[in-house]
Structures are given as structure tokens and as C-alpha cells.
Amino acid sequence: MDQPKIPHATAKRLPLYYRFIKNLSLSGKQRVSSAELSEAVKVDSATIRRDFSYFGALGKKGYGYNVNYLLSFFSQTLDQEDITRVALIGVGNLGTAFLHYNFTKNNNTKIEIAFDVDENKVGKQIGEIPVYHLDHLETELPDNVKVAILTVPAGVAQSVADRLAKTGIEGILNFTPARIDVPAHIRIHHIDLAVELQTLVYFLKNYPK
Numbered sequence: 001m002d003q004p005k006i007p008h009a010t011a012k013r014l015p016l017y018y019r020f021i022k023n024l025s026l027s028g029k030q031r032v033s034s035a036e037l038s039e040a041v042k043v044d045s046a047t048i049r050r051d052f053s054y055f056g057a058l059g060k061k062g063y064g065y066n067v068n069y070l071l072s073f074f075s076q077t078l079d080q081e082d083i084t085r086v087a088l089i090g091v092g093n094l095g096t097a098f099l100h101y102n103f104t105k106n107n108n109t110k111i112e113i114a115f116d117v118d119e120n121k122v123g124k125q126i127g128e129i130p131v132y133h134l135d136h137l138e139t140e141l142p143d144n145v146k147v148a149i150l151t152v153p154a155g156v157a158q159s160v161a162d163r164l165a166k167t168g169i170e171g172i173l174n175f176t177p178a179r180i181d182v183p184a185h186i187r188i189h190h191i192d193l194a195v196e197l198q199t200l201v202y203f204l205k206n207y208p209k
């Protein structure tokens, strides 16, 4: 299947669509309307129709979308046949929670290896994932691990990212509040839970439903 160029905003919604469509397929449903999808994933149906038009899924009036077509499109586009292997750096409270969290339940992402500098954590297995000392990052990081989750203290986030940049890592999910610079060949996404929570509270106060 050709991989069409999809706008970023659309690409970000693909995992959401994929999860719902997979469940529909498992329950034996053959087709779905944009209104049903809209209700389930909380994205307005005009956006869904536009998103789907990018990957050639043209819903028919009164019929909707073919679930199996969508499923095969999503699983190819999102590389669901392949497991995405992930490293986690910083086995603190948040990092430990991620090591215990079963990402493969909802998508084919798996944390395979963790790093820390705390001698009490190094050498242990947490959620069946081995923890190595950061000193051994370059030697222990498997070649097929291209994504890293960063859950270190903010103060060391940049220096850890600098080291990651010298490995085969291509993407970093940064959970620290630090804003990090990375070389152009690396994609970095920031998730600051405190900011997200504050934003929600701000909206609750200023834009009550």
C-alpha cells in the first residue's frame, strides 16, 4: 500500500482511530460511520472525514467506512506489525510506573531496557525490564531501540539527551519540564504532566462547560 503524506495533526490522531477500529474489528463489525467514530474518539466528524480522505478511505453515504480497510491501513501506517522498542532513562517514580505499565496492551510499543545512575536501582529488574547504569548506555543500548523516554530530573535532562543523541536513538519522549535542544536528526516530543494539569484547571475556571 502506498504511504500517502499525512498532515501532522492527522497523523497524531491515527493511534486513537487505530485503537477504536481494532476493537470494532474484534467485535466483528464490518463498517462504521463517521458519526459513530466521532462519538467514540471525541473528534468532530468533519475532521474525521477530512483525516480519512488523506488515506483514501472514502466513506459512502449511508454506509460509512469499511472497518477492515481502515484496520489494514492503520496497522501498516503505524507499523503495528513491528514492535517499537523503547529505552527508558530515569527509573524514579514516573519511570517506574512506565516500566510497570503494559504499553503493548494498546499498541505494539515495548520498553525493553532502562538506565539510571542510582546504584540501588542498577542491576535490578523492574516490571521484568533490566536497569543498567547510564555509564553503559552506549554498550548496552540495542541497535533496534530507536526511541527513548526521558524521566530523569530536569537538571540532567539536557546532558542525558546529548548522550542519547550520540547513539542510534531517533526519537525522545521528554517527560521532564526541561526544554531540551537536540540535533536536527532527532525528533523530540515534550509531555509536561504538571503543565497539562494546570492547563486543564485553567480551562475549567475560564471556560466552564
Ligand code: ATP
Residues within 6 Å of the ligand: 089, 090, 091, 092, 093, 094, 095, 115, 116, 117, 118, 121, 134, 151, 152, 153, 154, 156, 160
Ligand atoms: P525517586 O523518588 O525514585 O527518586 P523521582 O521521580 O522523584 O523518584 P527524580 O529525582 O525525578 O526522582 O529522578 C528520577 C530518576 O532519575 C531517579 O531514579 C534518579 O536516580 C535518576 N537519575 C538522576 N540523574 C540521572 C542521570 N544523570 N541519568 C540517569 N538517571 C538519573
